[in-house]
Amino acid sequence: MTAFAWGAATDTGRVRPANEDFLLAADGLFVVADGMGGHKAGEVAAHLAVEELRARILDRGGPHTTEDLVEAVQEANAVLVSKAGEDPDLRGMGTTLCAMALVRDGDRDLLGVVNVGDSRLYLLTSGELEQITDDHSLVATLERQGRLTQAEAAVHPQRNILTRALGIDERVMVDSWEIVPFVGDRYLLCSDGLFNEVDDNRIASTLRRLADPADAAHELVRLANEGGGRDNITCIVVDVIDDQGRDPAASPTDGRVAARVDGRDRVLAAAVGEPAMASSDPGGADAGGPADGPGAGGAAPSPRARWVTWRVAVFLVVLLAIIGAAVGSIIYAGTSTYYVGFQGDQVAIFRGKPGGVLWLQPELQGEPTDLTREQLDVALQAELDKGKEQGSLLEAEQYVDRIRAQARPAPSGGLPSPGTPGTATTGTTTGLAPTPTVEPPPQ
Structure with a gap:
């Protein structure tokens, strides 16, 4: 004993x-x-x-x-x-x-x-x-x-x-x-x-x-x-x-x-x-x-x-629920919003938060627009460098339309958008020199 x-x-x-x-x-x-x-x-x-x-x-x-x-x-x-x-x-x-x-x-x-x-x-x-x-x-x-x-x-x-x-x-x-x-x-x-x-x-x-x-x-x-x-x-x-x-x-x-x-x-x-x-x-x-x-x-x-006691089991269940809720919140925050920024020098729409949230990085929505950095004034450039957040894809597209209206014409040799102020809309291709008229020789 x-x-x-x-x-x-x-x-x-x-x-x-x-x-x-x-x-x-x-x-x-x-x-x-x-x-x-x-x-x-x-x-x-x-x-x-x-x-x-x-x-x-x-x-x-x-x-x-x-x-x-x-x-x-x-x-x-x-x-x-x-x-x-x-x-x-x-x-x-x-x-x-x-x-x-x-x-x-x-x-x-x-x-x-x-x-x-x-x-x-x-x-x-x-x-x-x-x-x-x-x-x-x-x-x-x-x-x-x-x-x-x-x-x-x-x-x-x-x-x-x-x-x-x-x-x-x-x-x-x-x-x-x-x-x-x-x-x-x-x-x-x-x-x-x-x-x-x-x-x-x-x-x-x-x-x-x-x-x-x-x-x-x-x-x-x-x-x-x-x-x-x-x-x-x-x-x-x-x-x-x-x-x-x-x-x-x-x-x-x-x-x-x-x-x-x-x-x-x-x-x-x-x-x-x-x-x-x-x-x-x-x-x-x-x-x-x-x-x-x-x-x-x-x-x-x-x-x-x-x-392992029942207290430990309950604690683990609660902990996992808290972790799940936190992960869900992060995913929601990182994927439920949009912003307008630059892809290279072109204005583009992204899904997510500027700079990303933890492991969630922004995703480019479609192709970049035809607006370029140099068509925007300095204030707009700074705003888009940070990323202009919007609540939905529609709001982001409407924001792009608004800044397009304020944009300067594309530089010579570029392809500005149809309807951009200062651009002719004749039967000739915008931005290309018209075909010269050739007079027939005198008889």
Whole structure:
């Protein structure tokens, strides 16, 4: 069976009057909850949520599935909603919840992960730190949409507004994952009091530097206080110390990386229920106190791959629709109008925009007219050099007729248009000298 070593630490911080974070660190179940609500309601919410998971996962024994873990979170949410309805002092209470538990899928061990709110789970593997969970907060949503940068999100005045939390609605959307554990993997569960004060690079370096998980957890809390300690801080560091030979190529070879990648082909993201909206204090949830275990450090390789979720599918459909609409607009703009310009030195009508639109270049309509550049005054030449846009082919032809009426006669030797001012229209060919009359010799 998969075995763990872990260490945990929690602290009120330097600003908050009480610690509303609550944690549970036990063999096979690790939970962080960050409570919110006035008059100790946040503390109560976090405590109730964690205890509900303890009762449904630890106290009932196993093996459990990830679905059991998701259902336990839903039950915790129901308990909070019920308690808030019974006690006016608890109305408006809520909590985040991030949990990781050892679950079974057939004959293999997996790590089931659930998350609601902005507490986080990180994985350190091959020396690289990766955030597994997604924050359910306003600024995180804006950042994922590309409307805020990471730096802007870190100082945004609404960064403490949650888009999901337990205790707000009767049903809550629960994100869940399944991860294959390997020896050397190190996990970090934490409340936002840590990552709002300590950046990911420093978190990663601390997890790499300190082999004992208890030392690492306490050092991260210390760093958060050093960074300002403006919120409650809770950390649980969990090391996978035995996977019972799940990774047969456990030596540092190229084969190990390939085996670990293959072994991580099932990392499932799922969601259940309806989303809730909650406004969060930047705070966390009352501490259950540290539960420290024996330490074993080290990093191990292997990136993880997630299945495509329905959210990704919907996003791709919307993205393709937007791209299609944009391409259609470009094609319409590049082909629905006409303009009059020059083809060489001759006046011509083109379909499209002057200069083209992206890959759509103007197309010559028919043959160039018999009007030439030098028949036009300077102002008209400049106008046609830019391209005189018209709404339709008919309007373009009418515009050509108008400038033809203003044009100078074609130079000698040219072929001006019939009816051009200053041109004779006799029986002789315009522009050619008449045939001389020859008198017969006198008789």
